[in-house]
Amino acid sequence: MSSVIGKNIRLSVFGESHGEAIGCVIDGLPAGVKLDMDKIYFDMARRAPGKDKTSTPRLEKDIPHILSGLLDGVTTGAPLAMIIENTNTKSKDYKDIMTVPRPSHSDYPAFVKFGGNNDVRGGGHFSARLTAPIVFAGAVAKQILDEKGITVGAHIKQIGEVFDEAFDMNCISAQLLKNVSSKTFSVIDDGAEQKMRDEIEKYRLDLNSVGGIIECAAVGLPAGLGGNMFDTVEGRLSEILFGIPAVKGVQFGLGFGFAAENAKAVNDCYEINDGKVCLKSNNNGGVLGGMTSGAPLVLSVAMKPTPSIAAPQDSVDLEKMENTTLEIKGRHDPCILPRAVPVVESAVALGILDMLSE
Amino acid sequence: MSSVIGKNIRLSVFGESHGEAIGCVIDGLPAGVKLDMDKIYFDMARRAPGKDKTSTPRLEKDIPHILSGLLDGVTTGAPLAMIIENTNTKSKDYKDIMTVPRPSHSDYPAFVKFGGNNDVRGGGHFSARLTAPIVFAGAVAKQILDEKGITVGAHIKQIGEVFDEAFDMNCISAQLLKNVSSKTFSVIDDGAEQKMRDEIEKYRLDLNSVGGIIECAAVGLPAGLGGNMFDTVEGRLSEILFGIPAVKGVQFGLGFGFAAENAKAVNDCYEINDGKVCLKSNNNGGVLGGMTSGAPLVLSVAMKPTPSIAAPQDSVDLEKMENTTLEIKGRHDPCILPRAVPVVESAVALGILDMLSE
Amino acid sequence: MSSVIGKNIRLSVFGESHGEAIGCVIDGLPAGVKLDMDKIYFDMARRAPGKDKTSTPRLEKDIPHILSGLLDGVTTGAPLAMIIENTNTKSKDYKDIMTVPRPSHSDYPAFVKFGGNNDVRGGGHFSARLTAPIVFAGAVAKQILDEKGITVGAHIKQIGEVFDEAFDMNCISAQLLKNVSSKTFSVIDDGAEQKMRDEIEKYRLDLNSVGGIIECAAVGLPAGLGGNMFDTVEGRLSEILFGIPAVKGVQFGLGFGFAAENAKAVNDCYEINDGKVCLKSNNNGGVLGGMTSGAPLVLSVAMKPTPSIAAPQDSVDLEKMENTTLEIKGRHDPCILPRAVPVVESAVALGILDMLSE
């Protein structure tokens, strides 16, 4: 198991959902970057639970406390360490699951892997709560990218049967990305928000949960980032994106939509515009041969329905080795996507910053 | 750019499409493994071009020549180095593209990245021909996995509008995987082969090409491989899979199909069968919390239509900085999927072997 | 800059000498290891300053506070995070050195590298205080090694002109290593302690400091750990050992003593003893061809005199770009070796554990 990622900018994440604190260390950051803490707090608030009925009622202020690497608000080049204290834990809710694995959760393989020694309270180190340090690190990365003219933003493209507008892949402005990433419920078409909230509420009332798709884009990238073979933009970002709990698919540009397509229809041709080489379309989502093409980077991630639901489910007792029924009593999100948007942005920002640092 | 992958089993790939030789070095292999060269030749033949009208008429025998790491047919524990000489190159076909980038290819970002120094003949190091060493390495990995009772196999799930049967995710036998991986045109339903060949021929006659989806599975895996956060089975396999030219999406289990689903419908519940913990369904494709669950590993990759087509396309002259029309005269595949099946199997086998070696 | 080390057991160290806290994250530890905190406290006390006149009068209790990865005293397999709060900082002592680099210190290259943004108070992240988290991690590693029958211990071999007994390289007992590592002033010959203290006191009174050599050994290692080429036991341990401030040389077995030797005199021959393959001598310090030979691992590190001395020294003002004289007023060690012994043990223990985890 590794909670460390990155070649040049190394992120090490630690903590358990119901432990004393969670946090991270970011190693390899450039010195001399002035951090705007408000922007960091804002992204962390976007991810934080308890805002409304779409998320778990667990309230965590999620205030990052920086221990090192920052002097007078400016990065020193030394590792940036941050902790968030866990204040609102109700571990007694989780007693049952010590021996009864929650369906579609990490519980069973973790039990096998760690021989029952892992902390299962609230999912332990496997909890989606561990995405808070990722958002902290991503918010730092986004500020460094912003200074280089690179903007990252994401929105909820789909929840169940409800869809937002998709990005127009060859025509995305930094302003649009800033707009979506400044919303707490990130959609392009504001009209989609209420429909999505209704969709989520429908599943919540049924003690159920629903999946969806988040679409993320980045503009301002130079051409030639990444590489072919085992250094592709797609592979490096996927390695981080699949670290977000519930992500089960990653695609770039048309992605799985390419399967039914032909080259005449989807090849991205070139033209000269204002003396510059431009793409006439961007079906490849800004990545060609594993390298950025200069067009907007566009990717989508598929997220499964939150597996923790209140309805009774079939499971087994790992001690008694017999069938049983599990009723999960903890506090859970009927849909993780609204809170996951800044996590996806963060993963992409961290990946881009790592590639840029070569 | 990096053509090196793997944490414990490190694969380093080299060569250019029209250079003297391509090859690879596999570092970290266990000693004492007897390699069956016929199995290696068979997989390499599955990938090799020139078999029929679905692929480029370029004929390469693709005979791997082992330089080190093997003594009397048994691995020594030292790096296994292999080369394949390039015998059938027609570099004059590629003169035009020196300055006119092929649409949807690596040409343009590579030109920016390498300042025009990269070898563009036949795509150079970016050519899909570089998947031959990956298949060699994968064939070695598959033999080592086979000794551990692990079987990997893939098939073409979709080409254009034609579909093969999909894997029944919770019920895949090693025999089924061996069957599909012993075919040169890998499908589950033999009736799908001719329909797919017809679909490809339709695009070939139109000087066009078509995309598709390859589905890959592995059985016999222990539970608990991989890890959460940045060591997920999904992330580690994706890093390699996106190294295969034309791959634009990777998903596990239902993948993007999760978006419209709800937990009650798709959660994978547990039951005791024959005294063992079993999954009642496998919508997660054998990965939970980033770790193998013990159920079959099932993933799909989306491949775009081969971008090299004979029809004229809009492009630009990078020297004159003016618009132009490009007619690609080289030999190309109207559909890459039939030859890509062993490459996907190889990527998955290498990834699994690397995770198993921890 | 990287404060992350290890392939399988990854240690990430953070903090500045006069910041809020220092600490580390250890990623990849096995689950189920019961930690004896008293042993950890003991090693940290060996390293802690303020014990007597051989070290800086700065008093830090150095109590590690574990934030994650431990449940009921047992490792969970999740990252083990630890912080130590800095309680006794006197930053005003360091004002002068903001622009006047201390001779033989990191100040000047750090100024160039970080453009003046690095935290120079007390040496910042470059301070030897950052060895406290290494000792914490090493104390954890030593307990895991102890369960596998592997013992690591070190002693001061030389300070200035005073020498302790050296290890008899082919005949080191676990008990001897436990003895030296249970001392706060680690020497084999107790008679050497007072002579070394006198030597240090002589330099302290002269506002000067003195160097020395620490010798470290490990017994109980299996043969075959490590590898040749770029995976040698020597190279992997050196990478960590040179991370200890003031270390300027690392040697194995006879090390630099080999230069004047001939093979007949120093080759380590074999014999059968009690049915086992044994070495008749161990001039190679337990490493042959980069791999452990089964004989005791024996290495030495050379440490330079602490560069911070109270006597006035020539330096330059980096702002005014003129020559100046620097008088360092902070609290410093006249000899770092007594406190460095557990750091060397820790580096070696971490390196061995990392190699064992393959």
Add this chain to the structure above:
Amino acid sequence: MSSVIGKNIRLSVFGESHGEAIGCVIDGLPAGVKLDMDKIYFDMARRAPGKDKTSTPRLEKDIPHILSGLLDGVTTGAPLAMIIENTNTKSKDYKDIMTVPRPSHSDYPAFVKFGGNNDVRGGGHFSARLTAPIVFAGAVAKQILDEKGITVGAHIKQIGEVFDEAFDMNCISAQLLKNVSSKTFSVIDDGAEQKMRDEIEKYRLDLNSVGGIIECAAVGLPAGLGGNMFDTVEGRLSEILFGIPAVKGVQFGLGFGFAAENAKAVNDCYEINDGKVCLKSNNNGGVLGGMTSGAPLVLSVAMKPTPSIAAPQDSVDLEKMENTTLEIKGRHDPCILPRAVPVVESAVALGILDMLSE
């Protein structure tokens, strides 16, 4: 075991002494570098055996054959692969040692590690012959460094009881380094050559061998390369240097000489010279706090006497598990140092290039 090194410039070495070919792949080289093959051949000839009585009579022309990564003599940015065919192998000389490990060699730990499957002919992958690809890669690195104004050169400082002049650490010219590295027997004081040759001849006639020290320096380095903690110049270079067979110690600046020293005598003070910050001495060998100081980088490596000697030695038969006497009949160097000088230069050049590429 890993024969792969480097973070940004990754070198993968393969081959066995008596196999078909040895070689390497260098991944991550910049594109557009014109390589002077004569310079590469020259360094390889310095390392090649059979020149005179100081080395093994085995004659290998050691002509590197480049397979990829070079087009019209210019690097393409793709992996540079190179092979050297083994032409002059006499494997029958090595039959005995299959089961009788050579003292002070890798044979015994390799036997344990690889279960007897490793290729022992001529030392297999453990042979010093594998330093030929390192010299090739180093010769490439030296040319890239040369364009950046960085020069690397080494000389034999000591063989047995005979010494060359040492570098004057604070005053080394690029010209001096070019001079020593253009010699086939690299010494500063030409008068030392014959004395060293006599020393070697003395041991050769006695069927014995002798050790020594190689000193290496690099000038033209910017200040601030490397980093503290686990990214030190010392640690990163040591990791490669210990990959050279027979190296048993590495030290920087005064190294082990620091042990008897005091800070007043050896601290490197600063002064302004011609408007630049200069060091008044360079006892630290150009590295402070793990980073380059701008002064010449100076390091030494201790090499043990070649363990393969013709005189009979005590060993054991690993099959019969009984004591025996071994007489090694192969062709061996009575002193490895003359041929090892370009290998040390190469290791240092590769390490510097890797650090510069960050």
